[in-house]
Structures are given as C-alpha cells and as structure tokens.
Amino acid sequence: MQKEQSRVSYGGNKNGGLEKPPNFGPRNIPRSPSVPSLYAEKSFNTLNMSDQMLNRPMYEDQTKLIPGSKTRLEPDFNPSPIQRSPSTIGGNSNLSVIDMYGDDTESQMASDESDDSQPTDSNTPTNGISNNNNNNNNNSCVENNKVNMLDDKNIPKLMHRLSLSDNNKYKTTHDNDDDDEEYQTQPIPKSPRVNISSKDAENFDRYGFKKQTSYITEQEYDIWWREYYSYCNRRKNKWIQLMEKYDLSANDESIRRFPPKSEKLKRYVRKGIPAEWRGNAWWYFANGQQLLDENPSTYPQLLLKIDHINTLPDKETRYPDLEIIERDLNRTFPDNIHFQKESYQNTEPEMIKSLRRVLVAFSLYNTKIGYCQSMNFLAGLLLLFLDEEKSFWMLVLLTSKYLPGVHNVNLEGVNIDQGVLMLCVQEYLPEIWEYVVPSQKSTNNKSNLNKLMNSGFNPNHTNNKDSKNEFLFKLPPVTLCTASWFMSCFVGVLPIEVTLRIWDCLFYEGSHFLFKVSLGILKLSEGELLKGKHHNSLTHYSLNGNQNKNKPNNAEENEIELFQIVQSFPKKLLNPNDIFEKIIFKKRITFNNLDQDEIDRCRKYVTDQRQKHLPLTDNKKSSSHTNINDNLNSEGSLLSETGDTGFKALNIQKARTMKQNHKSDEQLSETQSEGYGFKRSITSVNWNSGLKERVRQIRGKKD
Amino acid sequence: MSTRKKNILKVIILGDSGVGKTSLMHRYVNDKYSQQYKATIGADFLTKEVNIDSDKVATMQVWDTAGQERFQSLGVAFYRGADCCVLVYDVTNTKSFQSIKSWRDEFLVHANVSSPETFPFVLLGNKIDADDSKKVVSNKDAQDLAASLGNIPLFFTSAKTAINVDTAFQEIARSALQQNQNDADAFEDDFNDAINIQLDNDTNSCSC
Numbered sequence: 034m035q036k037e038q039s040r041v042s043y044g045g046n047k048n049g050g051l052e053k054p055p056n057f058g059p060r061n062i063p064r065s066p067s068v069p070s071l072y073a074e075k076s077f078n079t080l081n082m083s084d085q086m087l088n089r090p091m092y093e094d095q096t097k098l099i100p101g102s103k104t105r106l107e108p109d110f111n112p113s114p115i116q117r118s119p120s121t122i123g124g125n126s127n128l129s130v131i132d133m134y135g136d137d138t139e140s141q142m143a144s145d146e147s148d149d150s151q152p153t154d155s156n157t158p159t160n161g162i163s164n165n166n167n168n169n170n171n172n173s174c175v176e177n178n179k180v181n182m183l184d185d186k187n188i189p190k191l192m193h194r195l196s197l198s199d200n201n202k203y204k205t206t207h208d209n210d211d212d213d214e215e216y217q218t219q220p221i222p223k224s225p226r227v228n229i230s231s232k233d234a235e236n237f238d239r240y241g242f243k244k245q246t247s248y249i250t251e252q253e254y255d256i257w258w259r260e261y262y263s264y265c266n267r268r269k270n271k272w273i274q275l276m277e278k279y280d281l282s283a284n285d286e287s288i289r290r291f292p293p294k295s296e297k298l299k300r301y302v303r304k305g306i307p308a309e310w311r312g313n314a315w316w317y318f319a320n321g322q323q324l325l326d327e328n329p330s331t332y333p334q335l336l337l338k339i340d341h342i343n344t345l346p347d348k349e350t351r352y353p354d355l356e357i358i359e360r361d362l363n364r365t366f367p368d369n370i371h372f373q374k375e376s377y378q379n380t381e382p383e384m385i386k387s388l389r390r391v392l393v394a395f396s397l398y399n400t401k402i403g404y405c406q407s408m409n410f411l412a413g414l415l416l417l418f419l420d421e422e423k424s425f426w427m428l429v430l431l432t433s434k435y436l437p438g439v440h441n442v443n444l445e446g447v448n449i450d451q452g453v454l455m456l457c458v459q460e461y462l463p464e465i466w467e468y469v470v471p472s473q474k475s476t477n478n479k480s481n482l483n484k485l486m487n488s489g490f491n492p493n494h495t496n497n498k499d500s501k502n503e504f505l506f507k508l509p510p511v512t513l514c515t516a517s518w519f520m521s522c523f524v525g526v527l528p529i530e531v532t533l534r535i536w537d538c539l540f541y542e543g544s545h546f547l548f549k550v551s552l553g554i555l556k557l558s559e560g561e562l563l564k565g566k567h568h569n570s571l572t573h574y575s576l577n578g579n580q581n582k583n584k585p586n587n588a589e590e591n592e593i594e595l596f597q598i599v600q601s602f603p604k605k606l607l608n609p610n611d612i613f614e615k616i617i618f619k620k621r622i623t624f625n626n627l628d629q630d631e632i633d634r635c636r637k638y639v640t641d642q643r644q645k646h647l648p649l650t651d652n653k654k655s656s657s658h659t660n661i662n663d664n665l666n667s668e669g670s671l672l673s674e675t676g677d678t679g680f681k682a683l684n685i686q687k688a689r690t691m692k693q694n695h696k697s698d699e700q701l702s703e704t705q706s707e708g709y710g711f712k713r714s715i716t717s718v719n720w721n722s723g724l725k726e727r728v729r730q731i732r733g734k735k736d
Numbered sequence: 737m738s739t740r741k742k743n744i745l746k747v748i749i750l751g752d753s754g755v756g757k758t759s760l761m762h763r764y765v766n767d768k769y770s771q772q773y774k775a776t777i778g779a780d781f782l783t784k785e786v787n788i789d790s791d792k793v794a795t796m797q798v799w800d801t802a803g804q805e806r807f808q809s810l811g812v813a814f815y816r817g818a819d820c821c822v823l824v825y826d827v828t829n830t831k832s833f834q835s836i837k838s839w840r841d842e843f844l845v846h847a848n849v850s851s852p853e854t855f856p857f858v859l860l861g862n863k864i865d866a867d868d869s870k871k872v873v874s875n876k877d878a879q880d881l882a883a884s885l886g887n888i889p890l891f892f893t894s895a896k897t898a899i900n901v902d903t904a905f906q907e908i909a910r911s912a913l914q915q916n917q918n919d920a921d922a923f924e925d926d927f928n929d930a931i932n933i934q935l936d937n938d939t940n941s942c943s944c
Binding site for chain 1: 772806810814
C-alpha cells in the first residue's frame with residue numbers, strides 16, 4: 034500500500050509526477066542530511082515506541098522562538114529548495130522566490146500544495162513546510178537516537194533491528210500528512226537550530242549549505258535550482274519505476290537494496306541518485322555493510338578508547354592528531370548550518386561532535402594514516418548522509434579502496450594519482466598539457482617544436498623517455514591544486530550538487546571516475562585557458578624582441594594562469610549537468626574510455642616509475658646523488674650556470690637512465706618499448722591508433 | 737625599463753595548521769576577514785598588484801599552503817622560484833612557534849635558492865588581537881628567533897583586525913623584489929643563448 038501511495042504521489046501527476054516529490058524530497062532530504070538515514074529509521078522507531086516525550090517541549094520552544102512561522106523555522110533547518118519555492122507562493126517575504134518559480138514549475142508546485150493538504154501552513158510552501166517539519170522532527174529524533182546509540186555499544190545490531198521493524202511504520206506515516214503533524218511535535222535535538230531567522234532559511238540549500246559562495250550568487254543558485262529541482266524530480270520518478278521493476282522498496286526511508294549492476298543502472302547513477310537515497314545507495318554500492326558485519330564491534334570499541342583517551346592528561350602529546358583534528362572541526366563546513374555553532378545557540382553542534390568522533394576513531398583505527406587534512410571534508414560530507422558508524426566505515430573504504438595511500442603520512446598515493454592524472458592529461462588533453470609542462474622549458478607556442486626537437490635529439494630514446502616521464506617524479510606545480518581534488522574527492526572544490534553526483538558515480542563505478550571528472554573539468558576549462566593563451570602569445574611576440582625577461586615571465590604567467598583557472602573554474606561549475614552532459618555522456622570524448630582497469634594499470638606504472646626513480650636519488654652515493662638531484666630539480670639552470678657540474682650531472686643522468694633501461698628491459702620490456710606505461714595500457718582504444726600515427730608522422734618528418 | 741616592467745613576485749606562506757595563513761592572505765589581498773575559511777588542502781594562491789617604494793610595480797603572487805606537516809612533500813614543486821618566504825606562527829600557540837625553524841629549513845631544502853644565507857624570510861606572529869591571557873609566545877622570544885634566523889624582519893599581526901598586515905606585506909614585497917632582481921642573472925640563465933644576448937642590458941637596467 035505504501036508503495037502504491039508513493040507511486041501515486043510521484044507519478045500520478047499529469048505534470049510528470051512532480052507534485053509529490055516535493056514532499057518526499059524535502060522531507061527526506063533534510064532528514065538524511067541532518068542525520069544519517071539509518072538513525073532516521075531508528076528515530077522513527079523510537080518515536081513510535083516511546084512517543085514524543087522530549088520533543089513536545091522543544092516544539093513549543095520553536096513556536097515561541099518564531100511565533101506563527103513554524104513553517105519558516107523548518108526551512109531554516111532543513112533548507113530545501115522545494116520548501117522555499119512553495120513558501121514564496123502566498124508568502125509576503127519571499128516574493129523573489131515566487132517569481133523564480135513562477136513558470137513551469139509553478140503549476141506543479143500548486144498541485145503539490147494541494148496534495149500536501151497542509152491547510153495550516155498556507156503561507157509557506159505547503160509541501161516544504163510539512164516536509165520540513167518532518168525533517169526537523171526526524172532529525173531531532175535521529176540526533177537523540179544517535180547520541181543514545183553512541184553510548185550503546187551494540188549499535189550495529191540495534192540499528193538493524195530497528196530498521197527492520199520500523200520500516201512499515203514509517204512508510205505508513207510517511208505518506209500521511211497528518212503524520213507530519215505528529216512528527217512536528219517531536220523535534221528535540223534540532224530545536225537549537227530553530228534560532229535561525231526565516232530570512233536565513235532562504236540562504237541555505239537543501240543540505241544546509243549556504244547557497245552563496247565567493248563564486249556563485251544566491252540568485253544564480255536559485256535560478257539554476259529551479260530547473261535542477263525539476264530534473265531531480267524527474268530522475269526520482271525514473272528511479273522509482275526502476276526499483277519497482279525489481280520489486281525493491283522505493284520508500285525513502287526503507288531503501289536498503291538496489292538493482293543489480295547494469296548499464297542501465299550505471300546510467301541512472303550517473304544521472305544522479307535521489308538525494309534521499311544517497312546515503313543508503315553509497316553504502317550499498319561500496320559494500321559497506323560487509324565491512325560492518327565483519328567488524329561489528331570495532332567502532333563501538335574505538336569510541337570506548339576515545340573516552341579513555343579523553344581522560345589522559347597528556348593526551349595531546351601522545352596523540353598529536355587530536356589537536357589537528359580539533360583545529361579542523363570548525364574549518365570543515367563553516368558554511369553549513371548543521372556545522373555552525375551559531376545555529377545551535379553556541380553549543381557545539383551534534384555534527385561537530387560526530388565529526389570529531391569519526392576522525393579520532395579513524396586516526397586510532399588506521400595509525401598508518403592517522404589524521405590527514407581533507408579527511409575532515411570526506412567525513413563531514415558522509416555524516417550529512419549516513420550515520421556515524423557508517424560514515425566511519427565509508428571513510429575507511431574511501432581511504433583504502435578508492436584512494437589507496439592518498440592520505441598516508443608521505444602522501445605518496447596522492448603523488449601517484451597526480452602522476453596518473455598528468456599521464457592522462459598528456460594523452461587526452463594535449464592542448465592543456467602544453468600549459469602544464471611548458472612552464473618548465475618552453476612557452477606554450479614553442480612546446481610542439483620542443484617536443485619535435487627532443488624526439489629527434491635522442492636517437493636511442495632513453496633520455497627522451499626519461500625526460501618525458503620526469504613529470505612523474507617531479508610533478509608539475511598544478512598538481513598541488515589537483516591533489517586536493519582527489520584528497521577530498523571534490524568536496525569544497527566543486528559546488529555541492531556536482532560533488533554529490535560525482536560521489537554517486539565514485540561509489541558505483543570506482544575511483545577511475547575521479548580521473549574522468551578531473552579530465553572533464555580541465556576540458557571544460559580549456560576555453561578559458563586558450564583565451565589566455567592567445568593573449569599571452571600576443572604579448573609574447575610583441576615584447577619578445579626587446580625584453581628578454583618577458584620570456585620567463587611569460588612561462589610564469591602561463592603557469593599562474595593555469596593554476597588560477599584550475600583553482601577557480603571548478604568552483605563556478607554550479608550545474609552538474611554541465612559536466613555530465615557535455616563531457617561524461619559524450620562518447621566521442623576519448624577519455625571516457627578510461628576504465629578502472631586502465632587507471633589501476635596506470636597507477637601501477639606510475640608507482641613503479643616513482644619507485645625506480647626515488648631509490649636512485651635518495652640512496653645513491655652522495656656525490657652523484659646531489660648532482661642528479663640538482664639536475665632534476667633545477668632543470669636547465671644548473672647546466673648553464675656551472676657548465677662543468679652540469680655536464681657531470683648530465684652524464685650521470687644518462688648513466689642512470691641507461692641503467693634504468695636495463696632494469697626495465699628485464700622487468701618491463703613492454704613498458705619500455707612503449708615509452709610510457711599509459712600507452713601500453715590503452716593500445717586497443719581507438720584514439721590511440723590515431724595518436725600513434727601522428728607520432729610516427731612527426732618522427733618521420735624529423736628523420 | 738625596470739621600473740615599468742611587470743615583475744612577478746612569488747611569495748610563499750608557511751606555518752603550522754591553523755595559524756592564520758589563509759586569513760592573512762585574504763586580509764592582505766582582499767582586505768577581508770572571515771571566520772569561515774576552510775582548512776587549506778594542497779595550496780591556493782591569490783595575486784595582487786603592488787606598488788613598492790612608489791615607483792615600482794609588481795604582481796605579487798601569494799601562495800597559501802596546507803599546514804599539516806605531511807603536506808610539505810606536496811609543496812616542493814612550487815617552492816622553486818620563490819622570491820620571499822613568509823613564516824607564520826600563532827602567538828597563542830607555542831608549538832606553532834617552535835615549528836618555525838623547521839618550516840624554514842624545509843623551505844631551503846626544497847626551494848633550491850641560490851644563496852640561502854641571503855634569501856628573504858619574514859616572520860609573522862599572528863592573532864595578536866587575542867586576549868593577553870591567551871598569548872603564550874613572548875615578543876622577546878620572537879625577536880630572539882628572528883635574530884637567530886639572520887635578523888629577519890618580524891611583525892606582530894592580526895588578520896582579524898588588520899593590524900600590521902599591510903605593513904608586513906609591504907616589507908615582504910620589498911624583500912621579494914630585491915630578491916627577484918638579485919636572482920635575475922641566475923634566472924635568465926635558464927634560457928637559451930639567443931636570449932642570453934640581451935641579458936646584460938637587462939641586468940644593468942635593473943638597478944633599483
């Protein structure tokens with residue numbers, strides 16, 4: 034019955050089933066963000082079991098705080114776009130919103146309102162309101178539960194039990210507007226948030242993030258959201274149909290299983306998992322449950338250990354990570370309402386407490402990694418969609434399965450991934466590659482020539498190969514920026530809705546998707562880059578004659594420009610479909626052929642290359658060591674500055690590369706013949722034959 | 737020619753996590769302060785046009801880095817070519833003060849500067865707006881440290897209230913420009929012979 038109901042609500046509408054989604058959307062979404070979905074279920078249970086004892090007082094408080102604007106309060110907490118749009122209708126305060134939603138969505142909204150049947154809240158978006166209330170209530174409940182659960186060392190079991198028994202109850206209540214009212218009476222933990230003024234509510238998105246950033250205005254956000262919101266609803270309807278086809282529950286709170294992997298499902302995931310299902314979907318696709326089932330007591334024990342550590346007087350010296358974690362807690366999502374002290378009447382938000390526990394627990398769990406900055410962003414985002422324990426295990430999975438070694442003390446995993454990314458850029462985005470590498474030896478417009486000279490210059494190809502691969506152990510500066518893309522999986526790099534779409538794919542498809550997206554971002558930014566290139570080459574030509582310093586500056590300027598664009602461009606990518614429609618879904622874009630196998634091979638290749646290189650520079654006898662180092666570090670400068678040493682260095686380098694070749698002859702003859710491991714791994718791909726052709730042509734010309 | 741020339745000055749801010757590197761950069765470049773900065777991962781940079789001694793113009797490229805120790809290995813690539821290194825500690829955090837020397841050493845190891853003895857560093861004690869009761873690093877200690885690091889300039893700053901930030905960065909810009917010009921020779925040696933022909937002119941005219 035529930036199922037049917039939900040279906041009706043979503044799909045029964047002539048407008049494309051949008052009417053009900055608003056209800057579901059806002060309601061569920063806010064809840065999950067504010068508190069992990071599992072807990073949400075549990076909260077429902079608790080609600081049912083213990084009734085709303087604590088909540089009522091809170092609720093009253095809320096109303097007191099913002100008299101007559103109960104609905105508005107809700108939006109604040111669980112700011113969901115949906116809520117806002119309806120709210121504007123008929124509300125005085127949100128005229129601008131009304132206008133924004135005035136077109137096609139309007140009718141849907143209207144119908145939604147009627148469906149929602151929340152007469153009391155006529156001012157505010159009916160759907161949004163009811164949903165919000167639910168969310169708040171749920172959230173608060175959830176938080177309560179969460180807190181309790183944390184104390185309870187049997188968390189996992191408890192959760193399972195609860196979820197099983199609660200599903201039905203929840204479902205029935207879920208579709209019922211009256212139930213919403215009941216929920217309203219039970220908001221406890223969230224009540225602190227109530228403080229936020231109704232005006233603020235509009236400033237936050239459905240996850241509690243501030244809409245406005247340094248790169249995106251709130252107006253831009255609202256305009257975009259109006260469309261994207263309908264998109265999300267359409268997608269959710271599709272998902273519901275798909276789930277029903279597989280006889281799986283499509284109820285927001287009870288979703289536990291998803292269809293088997295298929296091309297179709299992949300496409301669905303790429304088009305976005307419904308926000309309300311995200312936490313569970315990630316958990317399911319990443320196979321987190323297995324990990325949890327195998328280690329049911331791990332997290333509770335870690336929490337016990339934390340309690341113990343907190344009693345130690347010298348804890349900060351014994352556990353230096355604690356201090357760094359502490360410092361980052363409030364620097365994770367200062368722009369998110371759930372992480373802000375202000376929204377909790379200056380008491381520490383539950384989210385911050387959870388974040389602390391997850392990070393500290395992880396640092397104790399995996400001492401090889403401990404705490405690495407950027408994990409705060411990973412854990413923070415996870416906590417918006419999953420409960421604490423699941424967030425912890427997802428963090429474990431992220432740092433081991435998806436981003437192996439990336440957060441290790443030496444960050445070697447980052448370096449490897451950046452090497453892989455650079456290989457990919459070199460192959461797939463040659464125009465951008467000229468920006469990445471030329472900063473070292475040639476300006477952009479000369480790099481082709483340079484390449485040409487290089488390849489002709491080294492008949493035996495050894496030196497050529499070495500210099501070609503130099504960027505693998507001496508990573509170009511731009512990787513400093515792109516490293517953060519990987520370390521935090523784009524959290525804080527891209528706007529939130531884009532990040533979430535990427536996370537959907539990350540957990541479904543694997544880590545190669547991060548490389549794809551990185552290439553996609555670079556590809557999208559190509560226009561901006563090349564604009565600058567034209568400009569630069571002009572100045573280069575006009576000034577080159579009389580100003581020698583111009584040349585270094587030009588290379589430097591290119592480097593700056595590249596870095597600047599790479600740094601800021603992603604932050605303006607508000608619309609996920611920009612990257613998905615223009616890049617990811619385009620078959621003709623060659624790097625879309627990258628798959629996990631290939632990335633894994635690339636990772637291995639880069640790892641090998643770096644290992645081969647590092648021992649040589651690090652462990653060699655002092656004299657040659659320094660020379661090689663100098664040579665590599667300062668590129669040409671040492672050579673010309675002190676010719677003698679330079680030559681020595683060059684010779685040593687030659688000897689080294691020859692030696693290296695020997696090695697590779699024995700070990701990796703295939704690799705060597707190809708020049709880079711990357712090419713070898715993708716020989717079967719179409720584009721590569723074209724590329725090979727081109728290389729042959731260039732070589733032919735030179736010969 | 738040198739006065740009109742657009743120099744690019746590369747300035748790198750180093751220091752422990754949370755001492756206020758990002759805040760200082762934003763205060764200086766945008767004259768803004770926010771409580772809402774996120775932890776820096778990798779590096780960020782901003783640029784600002786600066787006038788130095790009223791007759792020289794330069795573009796200052798301020799690089800803000802991640803403070804956690806393990807990120808040092810990532811930053812190596814862009815230390816090179818730096819014209820000035822800003823070392824920041826938090827006056828309310830002893831540990832951040834004790835780390836200054838290792839930040840400096842780390843920088844020198846990787847930056848590959850031509851003459852480490854004269855390379856310009858500037859020391860900033862940030863968060864000077866904090867309650868006196870919270871300040872744990874004495875001015876005297878800071879002065880001693882600055883002296884021991886080769887009499888490098890020392891400023892007590894507050895990114896929050898803008899105390900001394902501009903002054904400090906004026907000094908930073910001046911040192912960076914100086915360094916930039918000292919290095920001009922070595923810098924241009926990077927380039928090929930055709931360009932070296934003009935090198936003499938440039939260095940001669942670069943006497944500011």
